[in-house]
Amino acid sequence: MTSPRKTYIIANWKMNFTPGEASLYLHRLEKRITPSRNVQVILAPSTVALQPLSLQINRRQFKLAAQNFYWRDYGAYTGETSVSQLRGFVDYAIVGHSERRYVFNESEEDIAKKVAAAIRNNLTPILCIGETAMERKDGETAAAIYSQLINGLHEVSKEDISKIIIAYEPVWAISSNKNARPAKPADIDEAQILIRKHVSKLFGKTASEQIPVLYGGSVNSDTAGGYLSINGIDGLLIGGASLIADSFCAIVETAKGMKKYE
Numbered sequence: 001m002t003s004p005r006k007t008y009i010i011a012n013w014k015m016n017f018t019p020g021e022a023s024l025y026l027h028r029l030e031k032r033i034t035p036s037r038n039v040q041v042i043l044a045p046s047t048v049a050l051q052p053l054s055l056q057i058n059r060r061q062f063k064l065a066a067q068n069f070y071w072r073d074y075g076a077y078t079g080e081t082s083v084s085q086l087r088g089f090v091d092y093a094i095v096g097h098s099e100r101r102y103v104f105n106e107s108e109e110d111i112a113k114k115v116a117a118a119i120r121n122n123l124t125p126i127l128c129i130g131e132t133a134m135e136r137k138d139g140e141t142a143a144a145i146y147s148q149l150i151n152g153l154h155e156v157s158k159e160d161i162s163k164i165i166i167a168y169e170p171v172w173a174i175s176s177n178k179n180a181r182p183a184k185p186a187d188i189d190e191a192q193i194l195i196r197k198h199v200s201k202l203f204g205k206t207a208s209e210q211i212p213v214l215y216g217g218s219v220n221s222d223t224a225g226g227y228l229s230i231n232g233i234d235g236l237l238i239g240g241a242s243l244i245a246d247s248f249c250a251i252v253e254t255a256k257g258m259k260k261y262e
């Protein structure tokens with residue numbers, strides 16, 4: 001028998017909105033997005049807005065995600081916020097976003113430790129992977145995906161793989177990059193097949209079928225439906241378009257209209 005498969009729509013607000021602006025924006029979304037059993041809407045505001053928004057949200061309607069955190073639980077790490085400090089506010093944590101990898105030089109080792117820290121603190125890590133324009137040009141897309149997966153999941157056990165979400169975000173498709181261009185559905189399909197193949201090799205067939213794989217990169221309300229109709233794509237990670245209520249609400253509506261089954 002087939003059962004509905006959850007679709008994840010994640011808003012990555014990046015370094016936008018003051019806490020006050022984030023609260024007002026959330027207020028607008030609250031009025032327009034109704035809770036749904038099949039579509040999980042996750043908001044990732046700046047760290048400074050997590051605590052106030054956690055008091056404001058209805059958790060049946062929205063969940064919160066951290067955009068970043070440090071992997072140690074506490075200690076003398078000036079300027080950092082640990083996942084154990086955040087876990088009362090969020091249910092999810094984005095890990096290994098390309099802006100963290102390439103702007104802040106986050107290493108594969110840091111990323112693996114962050115994935116493990118999120119799981120240790122009962123949060124679901126959303127592990128972002130994806131090749132750069134150069135890697136794609138050099139025919140190294142598959143190798144890049146494989147190495148980011150194997151490194152990022154290095155500390156994850158077979159029991160814990162079911163607690164992870166993978167987001168395929170080719171760096172050349174993310175709107176913050178110069179010359180960004182949206183990925184073609186065929187590229188995304190190829191990538192999700194590769195991701196599931198590697199997860200199968202590392203963690204077994206069931207894990208590879210069940211792990212949610214999302215797409216992110218210049219998604220907007222016109223393109224969301226096409227991406228969501230790719231078999232094996234379980235949702236979207238949205239940057240720019242998530243900052244505009246009309247666009248974001250339209251994407252959520254599209255997702256609600258497309259039930260996915262396994």
Ligand code: PGA
Binds near residue numbers: 174237241
């Ligand atoms: P974008 O960002 O939708 O603005 O391309 C996606 C992301 O960086 O996660």
